[in-house]
Amino acid sequence: MNTVKRFMGVVWLGLAALAGYFGLTSLGLPKLASGKTDDLVFGLIIVIVLMPLIVGGLIRFGLYALQGEYDD
């Protein structure tokens, strides 16, 4: 099980990259560019709060998993 836990660390790192890319290109930036007030606030929350949390958090989580921090 420890091998699986460590191997999945790579998956979480990849997921962080994917989430960052699609979060910005499909959600955050189009909202910022729309020109509507609601969209502006929503876009800022996506870009400044949600994406750093998901990407930064998943990177740290993936690295910890790879390093065997969650091993039994």
Place this chain on the structure above:
Amino acid sequence: MITEAPKATSNTRSLISVIGASSVGTLIEWYDFYIFGSLATVLATKFFPEGNPTAAFLSTLATFAAGFIVRPFGALFFGRLGDLIGRKYTFMVTLMLMGGATFLIGLIPSFESIGYLAPFLVLVLRLLQGLALGGEYGGAATYVAEYSPVGQRGYWTSWIQTTATIGLFISLLVILVTRKSMSKEEFDEWGWRVPFLVSILMVLVSYIIRKNMHESPLFAKAKAEGKTSTNPLKESFGNKYNFKFVLLALFGATMGQGVVWYTGQFYAMNFIKTVCNVDAIQSDELMTVALLMGTPFFVVFGWLSDKIGRKGIMMFGMLVAILSYRTIYEKMYQTTNLKNKQEVVASFTADSTVASDPKVAGGSIKTKTVTRAYTDGTELTEVTKLKIAADPSAEPAKPEIKRTVKITDTDRWSLIWLVFIQVIFVTLVYGPIAAFLVEMFPVKIRYTSMSLPYHVGNGIFGGLLPAVATYLATGAKEANTLADKAGTALPYAAPYLEGLWYPIIVAGVSLAIGLIYIKNKAQVVD
């Protein structure tokens, strides 16, 4: 970091009084938080006038910032205080802060009286509400858990878990009673302030009850022995050993729990009102019934988690939610889909009126009202409003169409059961989570460490659900419209279901992480 648990000495009677005092306070905090959302339509007319971009910006900030962004900061600020000076005093402060902010919202003069100061003050007080809520939940859950015998924490903390749902009921109930005790004009004029002002009485009662409570025995013991943290933030998030569990709690549990909670309680309500177009009163009633039916299961699954472990129950809740959401929402959609019903042609009525537009000089508004009835008793009212400019050469405005469907008892019960199933998913993931989080972190940094993942998972991942899901569904609908105009195949067979990909993916990732990394036994036993 597994430490030995002290033997529990609390008897059931004192435990019940602890649960009661903690739950009442938390319930009032949820009441205060929800009252703003429940009165959003009235508040918009008083503080955020339509067509004013600055007021609209402040309104959006008040909605998003307090609900999503500020809560984790409240968790950090009050969590730190709770780990430094104690649970009891900290959640007394959050209670007073929440009550004071809610009361003051009820006193703010309208936009007409004091201009931009009104929406600005609302925003500030709403931010204080968010901060207070961020600090309250972790304190209450920690306090109750630390009073509970180790093998019964799931059961006792599950009472705290019911407060979010009951707080929503009470907010709706107080508004309903206030509305019924006066005319519509009186309510719009000043009656809407009553639910805010009433809060101070409830908070005072709760304050008196809580004031007589003692500090949590585990924290008091740690403090007496000099084992409390001097820097909880650093120990929680600067220490790799603890921080890895904060991340695990977030990605393996609260993130998935947050989206399942918001889907079952808020997205379902929004879907029934705006996609199925069910009459607002009928929607509120059926949601209330489904939530009431589901609420006892918070306690059932909290209790069960003491017997068979927390992980299995929470992961099962996420799994069944992921697998069944699209089927449930398709069934909800088809239950109210008028294409599946037989129209009574003779009952068709149409009426048209033209009135002057109060906002545009020389302009007018043409209103067309169409009603249709169906053989099963369903009724449709469709109101189309078209603004006509004074200048005939001006570009014609897009008509606003509002459809309201009054459903039959049979359809209402179908929807109640479909929402109830989702509430059961909510109780599966939410019932055991307070005990799960408490048992992940040691006493000295517990308040801080458990509050942050809870509020990021619920406030940010869950709180963004309505906006992200609506965005996905709208995008799918627009893509279909474009394809239809171009004469090509429609890319989405059911665009109204596309918004569900957000909870499905987020809960899916959380389920995978939880299954692989979370253990079925307590990380910390104290």
